[in-house]
Amino acid sequence: MTATKQILASVAVFSLCFIGCTRPSDEQKMNHFIDSVMSEMTLTEKLGQMNLPVTGNIVTGQAQSSDIAQQIREGRVGGLFNLKGAQAIREVQRIAVEESRMGIPLLFGMDVIHGYETVFPIPLAIAATFDTEAAECMARVSAKEASADGICWTFSPMADVCSDARWGRISEGFGEDPYLSSMMAAAMVRGYQTDNLADSTSIMSCIKHFALYGAVEGGLEYNNAEMSRYRMYNDYFPPYRAAVEAGAMSAMASFNTVEGVPATCNHWLLTDLLREDWGFNGMVVSDYTAVQELIKHGVAADKREAARLSLEAGLDMDMVSEGFFLLEDDKTMLPLVNKACRRILEAKYRLGLFDNPYKYCNPDRVAKEVFTGQNRDEARRIARESFVLLKNENELLPLKKNATIALIGPLADTRPNMSGTWAVAATPWRYKTLKEGLTEAVQGKGKVLYAKGCNLTYDAQLEANATMFGREMRDSRSAEEMRREALSIARKADVIVAAMGESSEYSGECACRTNLDMPDSQHDLLVALKKTGKPIVLLNFSGRPVVLNWESENLPAILQVWFGGSETGDAVADVLFGDYSPSGKLPAAFPRSVGQLPMTYRHYNTGRPLPNGQDTFSKFLSSYIDSPTTPLYPFGYGLSYTTFEYSHFTVSSSPAVVTLTVTNTGSIDADEVVQMYIRDIVSMPARPVKELRGWQRIHLKAGESKKVKFSIDEETLGFYNADGEWQKPEGEFEIMVGGNSCNVESLKFNVE
Numbered sequence: 001m002t003a004t005k006q007i008l009a010s011v012a013v014f015s016l017c018f019i020g021c022t023r024p025s026d027e028q029k030m031n032h033f034i035d036s037v038m039s040e041m042t043l044t045e046k047l048g049q050m051n052l053p054v055t056g057n058i059v060t061g062q063a064q065s066s067d068i069a070q071q072i073r074e075g076r077v078g079g080l081f082n083l084k085g086a087q088a089i090r091e092v093q094r095i096a097v098e099e100s101r102m103g104i105p106l107l108f109g110m111d112v113i114h115g116y117e118t119v120f121p122i123p124l125a126i127a128a129t130f131d132t133e134a135a136e137c138m139a140r141v142s143a144k145e146a147s148a149d150g151i152c153w154t155f156s157p158m159a160d161v162c163s164d165a166r167w168g169r170i171s172e173g174f175g176e177d178p179y180l181s182s183m184m185a186a187a188m189v190r191g192y193q194t195d196n197l198a199d200s201t202s203i204m205s206c207i208k209h210f211a212l213y214g215a216v217e218g219g220l221e222y223n224n225a226e227m228s229r230y231r232m233y234n235d236y237f238p239p240y241r242a243a244v245e246a247g248a249m250s251a252m253a254s255f256n257t258v259e260g261v262p263a264t265c266n267h268w269l270l271t272d273l274l275r276e277d278w279g280f281n282g283m284v285v286s287d288y289t290a291v292q293e294l295i296k297h298g299v300a301a302d303k304r305e306a307a308r309l310s311l312e313a314g315l316d317m318d319m320v321s322e323g324f325f326l327l328e329d330d331k332t333m334l335p336l337v338n339k340a341c342r343r344i345l346e347a348k349y350r351l352g353l354f355d356n357p358y359k360y361c362n363p364d365r366v367a368k369e370v371f372t373g374q375n376r377d378e379a380r381r382i383a384r385e386s387f388v389l390l391k392n393e394n395e396l397l398p399l400k401k402n403a404t405i406a407l408i409g410p411l412a413d414t415r416p417n418m419s420g421t422w423a424v425a426a427t428p429w430r431y432k433t434l435k436e437g438l439t440e441a442v443q444g445k446g447k448v449l450y451a452k453g454c455n456l457t458y459d460a461q462l463e464a465n466a467t468m469f470g471r472e473m474r475d476s477r478s479a480e481e482m483r484r485e486a487l488s489i490a491r492k493a494d495v496i497v498a499a500m501g502e503s504s505e506y507s508g509e510c511a512c513r514t515n516l517d518m519p520d521s522q523h524d525l526l527v528a529l530k531k532t533g534k535p536i537v538l539l540n541f542s543g544r545p546v547v548l549n550w551e552s553e554n555l556p557a558i559l560q561v562w563f564g565g566s567e568t569g570d571a572v573a574d575v576l577f578g579d580y581s582p583s584g585k586l587p588a589a590f591p592r593s594v595g596q597l598p599m600t601y602r603h604y605n606t607g608r609p610l611p612n613g614q615d616t617f618s619k620f621l622s623s624y625i626d627s628p629t630t631p632l633y634p635f636g637y638g639l640s641y642t643t644f645e646y647s648h649f650t651v652s653s654s655p656a657v658v659t660l661t662v663t664n665t666g667s668i669d670a671d672e673v674v675q676m677y678i679r680d681i682v683s684m685p686a687r688p689v690k691e692l693r694g695w696q697r698i699h700l701k702a703g704e705s706k707k708v709k710f711s712i713d714e715e716t717l718g719f720y721n722a723d724g725e726w727q728k729p730e731g732e733f734e735i736m737v738g739g740n741s742c743n744v745e746s747l748k749f750n751v752e
């Protein structure tokens with residue numbers, strides 16, 4: 001019998017001793033158990049708990065003979081990540097539980113970012129739904145599927161606010177707004193963990209990347225992120241904090257530095273703020289090899305020093321660097337090692353792994369609960385909610401199903417690119433391409449003709465960079481040959497549907513861009529297609545806001561489809577043919593040029609702003625000589641197949657309530673996302689010109705009106721000072737309502 005099994009038996013006795021008097025609380029039982037386990041552990045075994053190697057794709061047989069298997073037997077591994085499959089995980093867990101001295105179960109983590117085998121839209125697209133229930137549902141389904149297949153820990157949600165679309169990882173977060181990001185991050189934590197982490201369908205959530213990763217300078221991956229604490233507290237910290245308050249039981253330190261100190265070894269971030277101020281009581285893991293990267297950052301002379309600095313800062317688990325073992329001979333580290341090891345054991349305890357280490361490895365569940373019809377229906381519903389209609393001249397959309405459609409573009413018939421970036425568990429061979437989805441939708445009525453038309457870009461190297469992980473798509477035909485084919489089917493069609501933009505790995509980790517225009521070959525193809533005189537609907541695929549100046553001037557309809565996940569083909573058909581009216585809103589502005597970045601509607605005013613309504617150059621006012629200051633499409637923007645009218649807008653002081661009426665003035669039933677913004681007119685320090693502080697997604701039948709109400713409280717209006725102290729609202733505020741951040745009605749309001 002392993003040591004842990006004996007302790008489990010003794011803890012049962014511990015509980016029995018309380019019969020007749022006050023029963024021990026769950027917390028007391030856990031503490032007693034962990035005390036007992038830790039009293040038996042050697043220092044190496046404790047450091048082993050703090051070690052998180054990557055497995056890649058080891059299969060059962062390999063695990064037995066691999067170096068990792070031996071390390072597990074020696075108690076030198078606390079968890080593994082990105083190993084897929086209940087069977088393989090059960091086998092590796094068996095080695096830990098049956099063959100190591102302590103028998104402590106492993107954590108099995110994975111980047112379950114937007115679904116498991118049922119893939120949902122990328123997180124940025126989930127944010128575009130402005131639907132927290134959708135975010136929670138996505139996380140719930142992900143947790144059910146992942147937990148059925150052996151996973152108990154996901155490195156999600158990513159709560160990094162980002163207003164710089166050059167950064168490829170904007171795809172993995174919720175965009176530019178801290179309030180929207182907070183709501184989405186908290187909803188996802190609830191979906192993953194539920195209120196019972198020990199449930200066999202719950203998995204531990206990991207809030208990342210703490211902190212400020214979305215503010216990397218120049219939008220360059222892994223770069224530094226520097227700003228005032230005032231901005232940190234108000235503009236970047238809220239989503240992490242919301243996730244902590246929602247109960248996230250783990251957090252990941254970010255790669256970047258904050259105030260010159262890499263987050264991995266930043267005591268202020270990991271201990272003072274996260275644990276002491278915010279009361280986080282879970283475990284903190286480093287990002288991939290981030291501990292050893294402290295050497296390159298120039299803050300540690302060697303890996304041993306890097307490990308010491310990280311431990312002292314409050315890091316509990318080292319992903320991949322295996323640095324903590326280097327502290328084995330330093331007895332002064334023991335109190336910190338004990339703390340870190342305890343937090344990891346607590347996570348395992350709370351997940352119920354000590355009671356049943358194989359609780360997530362039930363092959364029957366895989367067959368019944370993964371990639372089910374019901375899960376796929378949810379993914380399809382949420383995907384269509386996430387699409388944003390950017391333009392629809394003369395109501396070109398929705399299309400008629402009896403039309404002849406020329407479906408053209410490098411994204412039209414590619415299976416692996418539908419899921420988008422970070423879909424580690426995806427099974428793309430089972431997903432429909434867009435061509436298949438549209439063809440099915442018009443079956444018996446219309447026709448879908450197809451031509452690829454061009455490669456992703458003329459630049460073969462860039463295309464290789466943007467199509468990693470088995471998502472290659474380059475065609476060996478010449479550009480002329482491909483274009484000729486596309487033009488010939490375009491001429492036979494009633495309408496052209498252009499499936500263009502980014503491939504899934506054009507955004508994501510380490511996929512930063514300095515040019516956000518439509519890639520060259522695709523732009524040229526659009527120009528040629530336009531010359532046919534046929535109307536063009538652009539389905540823009542991208543994992544980030546991109547620059548669509550030419551497209552918005554020259555094409556009649558643009559639907560932003562991001563990456564919709566496994567059900568993209570059907571979800572696009574739902575919207576394209578009008579079975580569902582688009583209702584997504586942009587979670588980050590689409591700029592006019594890279595030169596405007598970073599940009600957010602939520603900026604602070606200058607002393608020389610342009611007059612209201614003007615966005616063009618004015619000497620000695622805050623403006624560009626060569627471009628408007630506004631984005632092409634602002635935050636919160638998105639059209640519908642119907643139109644909405646806002647009326648009867650009132651703000652009352654006691655109780656502090658905003659009311660308005662929204663009417664569907666068109667002839668199609670649809671959802672609208674009604675947004676409320678605030679501005680603190682005079683304040684020290686100054687506040688942004690506009691801040692989202694509430695929204696409601698409502699459904700309105702054609703012709704229907706609904707009254708919408710927002711309650712205003714201290715939390716709606718207050719903010720943090722540079723020391724992180726909450727400032728109660730005072731004085732005059734502006735309250736704004738509208739269907740996007742730019743087009744709002746406004747009223748004044750006094751805090752009493």
Ligand code: BGC
Nearest residue numbers: 082111155208209287288509
């Ligand atoms: C990413 C993390 C991810 C980790 C594990 C890193 O490169 O930054 O977000 O969770 O890898 O795959």
